[in-house]
Structures are given as structure tokens and as C-alpha cells.
Amino acid sequence: MRIILTGDSFITRRTAHDDPAVNELHDYFTKADIRFTNLEVTTHDHQGYPAPVSGGTWAMAPPNVLDDLLQYGFTIMNIANNHTLDYLHDGLLATEKELTARDIPYAGAGRTLTDANSPRYVETKAGRAAFIGVTSTYSSGWEASDANRYVSGRPGVNFLRSDAKHVVTNEQFQVLKDVASATSINSDQELLVKEGFELGGDGDEVTVGNIRFTTSENVKGASRVREPHKADMKRLIASVNEAKRQADVVVVSIHSHEMTGTAKDQPADFIQQAAKALIDAGADCIVGHGPHILRGIDIYKGKPIFYSLGNFIFQNDSVTHLPKAFFDKYGLAEEATIADALDARSHGGTKGLIANDDVWTSVVVDMTWENDQWTQISLRPIDLGKDKPRYQMGFPTLTNDQEVINRIGRLSEPFGTKINKDGEVVC
Template sequence: MTKKIKITATGDSMLLRKFPVDYNHAEIKNIIEKGNIKLTNLEMVLTEGNVFASTFCGGEWISSDLVNFDELMKYGFNMYACSNNHSMDYSYGGLIETYNYLSKKRVAFAGIGKSLIEATKPTYYTYINELNQKVRVAMISLTTTFIDAARAGDANDFFQARPGINTVRNNSIYYVNQDEMAILKQIAKKTEINGERDNARKNGTLPPEEPGTFNFGGIFFKLSEQQGKLTECNKFDLQRIIDSIKEAKKCADYVIVMAHSHQIKHSDYTEPDYFFEELCRKCIDEGACCVIGSGTHQLKPIEIYQGKPIFYSLGNFIFESHHVEKLPIDFWDKYNFDRLLKIDEMENILSKNGTVGLEFDEINYLSYIPYMEYENDKLSKLYLYPIELTFNGDLIHKGLPVRASQANINRIYTQLVNISQDYGTKLCLKDKFIEIII
């Protein structure tokens, strides 16, 4: 039987307070509600504050009061991706409190867990569509950007499992010519940057280096006539994601992958890294109906691969890092601030009075909500509804999504055309939305 499905999704949700009383969330909710399946990336730790801060963070320690999740739910989301670079900002306690709270709310979420198995496994949502068909959808959440201590782990006969997030590691090799390689080896010899690692390999506590590579302080180089970088997915992690998709395909009519990634090919944030392209395409090959990316706050390309969409990043949906009210002492120490300074005073210093930083770059406040229709696992319609996050001069509403102005609709359209052209994606600007030509 042909089963129809409608999907809407957003990028990163970083909601740190209740809605202002005059904020009209309904206009955005109306777009999201076009979908049967409505997804977002939950980029914050949900906690009442009785947790320990990690020594690392995803840029800044991001936590939100539990009650703020009720505000996020007002948009109508029914599936939540939780694996990202902020998931472990408040260590195991913050992750477990988030996990327990979402479980208590009985919402479909994935990407975090009390073990690697749990963090990797799909979450499911079942609904009845307009044709009175029961449709079951699976969602897998993963991140490629993380601190190693955030990785979930499994149990064995000796130790219990480790809580954490669903991660995909990658391997990077940099290609240099003979002259450059000679210089690297000369520097390594003079500085003894590899001394500790060389001894560890002699003692068998580190695996041998890959043949033909040179390890310079933990970064691997290879000889090549053409200089550059190559990245590829960690084979163990990639296979684990493949297995999760296969598991989901047995139990669901559709499988969605939500993927968070900050890595880039070169120096432009709009370029997804090589290994991330590999990962997203492999997910489609194995049966995912779409891959919905997020990560570096800006929009990235759209690719129609094997007839299925890959959104390499939707950017932000809610971006309220400027409303952080609670931070661990590590934040003061990270920037060598006087501990008597208030948070807003430190933020002013870091942003040079609001002239630099993610929160002050308008490009991070432009996004869209994709609307997809499928019939029997085949994409039949794909529209993009441009949105903008309030930006200029309005601190009360800053970072909250509204319908994009016509000027910003044109701007988003032009940007997507430019960054997606190398993938062969064809876009058509309509009145208030953008159509992807399938």
C-alpha cells in the first residue's frame, strides 16, 4: 500500500527563556504544522541546575530551565534530535537530567542515552495520515562535532555502560609535496614534537602509524603532487549508523537522519566537509528518506541525492545564546576574566561591544523550514519556507523566528542557489516560498 507522509524540520533550537508576551509563535507554528512529522535539533541541556559543568563546552555552556521546553513544544514538534556539541556541556548529570525529562514528557527523542546502544538507536513516532493509514517513522540523531569525553560507551563484563551522545568520528590526512614534508620532518626532529608518541608506539600503548603517513604532533601528512586535505568517516562509527538505519527500516515506513556537524572542507562555513558528505550520502544509500543537517549556524548546500534531499545545514531556528544567565566559573577562567565581572560585561568584552561574534552576524539569523511530501518512500514535493530570526536592535525578541521579509526571502534564495549549484540542485523562487525542482 502506498503510504504518504509530510515532513517539516528546523535547525538548531536554543531557547533559553519563556516567550515574550507579545511574541506571535503561531505564524511559525502554522508552517511547522504542515507536516505530519515535525522535527528540531535540541541544542541545549535541560536542567534545574543541580549538575556539574564539564571542563569543556560546545563554545559556551548552554543550559535551559526545564519549563522552557514547554515553550518549544508550542511550535508543534513531535520528534527531537539531541546529539550535538552542547549535549554534554553539563557532563553526565546534565545529559541524564535532559534524558529523564524528555522521557517524562513522553516525546520522541534520540541521540543521547545511558549507553552507546541507547544513544545510537532510533526513536519512533506513529500517526494516522489523511488517508487513514497508520504510518510509523524512525529518527536517528548523531553529531560529528564533539569532545571525545562526550562519546557514549557500551558495557562489558567488567564495567557498566557510559552515558553520552551518538557520535561519528572522522579521520583527516593532509597532503603535502616533498619539500614541505622535509620541512615538517625537520621541525619535528628539532622540536621533538613526536617524542612522547614515538615512545608510546615503541611500548605498544599506541597503534602503529598508517604506512606512508607522517605523524606531526597528532596530525597526519602524506606525500602527494597535489596538496590538500582528505577526510573520511571512522569505519566503526559509520557501520554503527548503517546498522541503526537497517534496524529502523525493519520497524518503520520512513527513516530520517538528523546530523549535526561543524567541520568544513576549507575555510568557508558553507562547505560541508568531505567525510560529512560521505556520511549523509551513505545514510541515503542505506534507506534514509532524508538527512537534515545543522551545526555551524549558517545555511549550507542542499543536495538531491538518489532522489532524496540532504540539507547539509538548516542553520538556526532559535538562537538565544545572548540570553545565557548562568555559567560555570570555567567561563571566567577560559578567558582570564576577573571573577567579579558579570556575564553581560564579559559578553560585551568578547563581542567588542556587539561588533564581532556569532550573535552579531546577521547571516546566522537567516534560515528556512523545509516541507517534504513522500509517497511510498519517493519524494514528490519539496518546498522551503524562509524565516528570519529577529536581529536588529530588538533584544527582547532577538533570536526568535518569524516569517522572512521579502528582501530576506530573496537573500536566502540567492544564497542557496549559489552554495548548492555545485550539487546540481535547481531552485525556483515562488511568492513566499522556494521550490526545489525534483
């Protein structure tokens, strides 16, 4: 079984008719049995209302961009990410309707949590593959939920939370307690606990806002440790266990912006733990995306973990509609245009994602499986046109850029993964 994996497809424009770059990728992709991407936009004709908080850009694209993704040859998509509910439930349901109308399987979101967490299958002559989608990066309230005997479920994303433990010295702990007491920062929360609307925390902890701190005698300095939420992992592991009995290959797609410290190219501690736990449960491959740049590759127990494949298509600065909240954020007048708003965010193209060189180059993974093991993993560099005007940026072209291979090689070294100059994973 041959599988193509790509990162984020933040597509907001139509491809040009008979574009040679599209045709080249189509011809390459369709040699594989399965072709995957992360759909990071909602696709609908203004259904739904803009959410109070977006994933950074209210991501709405015309539904016919899905036809262009089909032209590339994609056969399965993840839709769990930090843009899934940019237009709330109606936007999600409209996107699902457009995907279903085109017979595109998708994972990671749905009308209930069971829908969102369920494996999606792709049938090929080489075998059956299962895909499970989940996101650790999303806005509060976007979580899907299941029905009970009293009320219906709620549409949303399949979510992975993290439990953070902030450990400080005894001296720092006392300062935090004093600050919390003097400012009454926790008074609302304390009342909710007292009246039974919230559960109380550990007596050995102090909370500042919604951040919990603890201490111990042996602590020499402050630190933060995050772990994947146990209930979420139980749900995801159950889905992997089901998929493993129903498919030849199981792929889990994880959308995660979280990082180690301020190093955007380093995956968060809890994501690394979650990825390995899912492989322990039976997953064959973890494909990550989210930070819009590459992260390293780990081979854990013989199974690949791609912590981020960066972008496949990235047109964050080509949206055609934005809500008033976006304009207000940047202090723009009522008569300001979309181009004005995008210029304000990027300081005229000098700040943010549009100015980050690493955003505009990435790789496509070409992977072959035989008898439950990968036999070849090849990385093909792509370029998304950083030097073009922003209204032309964002579509991929296959390249032979050795620096891209070198970069992902450097990022993979700490995991013990070696990549040769031809972009082949050798161990």
C-alpha cells in the first residue's frame, strides 16, 4: 500500500485551469493508493455566523475549492483543527455537506463526539486504511459532545486536551499565594466551588487565574510539565483499537500548534506522549500538522511519527471575507477593506507567517507499506511561492530543494531519525 501524506491545506482560491504544477502533483499523487491532507478552512456559502474567536483568521472558502483538492488527487481529509468552527456549528455542518456531496471521506469532526472520534476508512486494491482525526488546538466550546437520554449531542471537533503541572520553588509558591490573596483573582472561582458549580482543586495547589501551581521540597527551579488528558486518550485509544481490527493500516492525524517553550519547530511534550501511546495502542503512523512549519520525524517501535508536515497549500492572506471583530482588533475604520486588514496584521508583509521563510517550503511524504511495516519513506520538497505577490502565493510546486531536506533532517536528529540527501528515511 502506497500512501501520500501532506500537511495543511489552507486553500481560499481556485487553481488556474490546466496548471502544470497541479498536473505534476496530480500525476505523482495518483500513483499512490491513498492521498491525505488536512483541510484547514470551512467551505460554504456564508452559512453560519462568525465565531467570537477564530483560529487566527476566519477561514471561509467557496465550496468549489474542494474540487481543486480533488484535482490534486486527495482521497481522505482531516477536518479537526483550529478553524473547524470559525463559523460555528452551521459552518461546520455546511462544510460536511459539501464534503459528502463530493464523496470525500473526512475524519476529526462531526455532529457528535462519537462521529468526530470514529475512524474513517479508505478502500483500495492494496488494502484498507483507517484514519482518525484529532486536534489539540481549538477554541473553548468547539468540543463535540455525545447525546444522553435527556439532551442531544453537539457538533464539534475531536479534541485532545493537556493537563499542565506548573512546579515552582517554595518561595515562588508563597509569592503566588500572596498575590492571589491580595488581588482576589480567584474569588469568582472560589464562589463557584463553594456553590457547587465547579469542583475544587488540590489543597497543595494555588491557582492564579486558570493556571495551577504546585511545589515540593526538592524543586530547585520553576518548570512546566504537560500530559495528555486521560479521558481523551482513553477515547482515542478505543478508536485506534477499533480501527486496528478493521483495517490494514491505521493513521492518526493530529493538529497541534503547541510547542516546547518558544521553539515552534519542536512538538509539545504531551503531543509526543500521546503519539507514542497511540502507536502502543495499535496505530501504524501519526501525521501531524498545525504550526505551518516542519517539525522532526520520530520512528517509534518501527512506526513513523511526523510531528508536522508544514503546509501543502497556504493562502491565509487571500481570504475574501472577515468579520467586524478582525477590523476592530487592528483599529481599522468601517470603510477599511480586506486588503487593509491583511496589511495591518502583517505590517505590510513584514511580520507574521507571511514573512517566515520556513512557512513557504515543506515536504510531501511518500510512504510504502507491506505486511504492517513501512518499507520506504521518501520526502519530496515543495515550494509555495514566497517571492510572489500575496494573491499568488500559497500553491505548491514540486522541487529538489536540498535545504528543505537538510532542515527536516536536522529537526529529526534529536529523535534518532536519519534522512539521506535524497530525502529517504533510512532509520
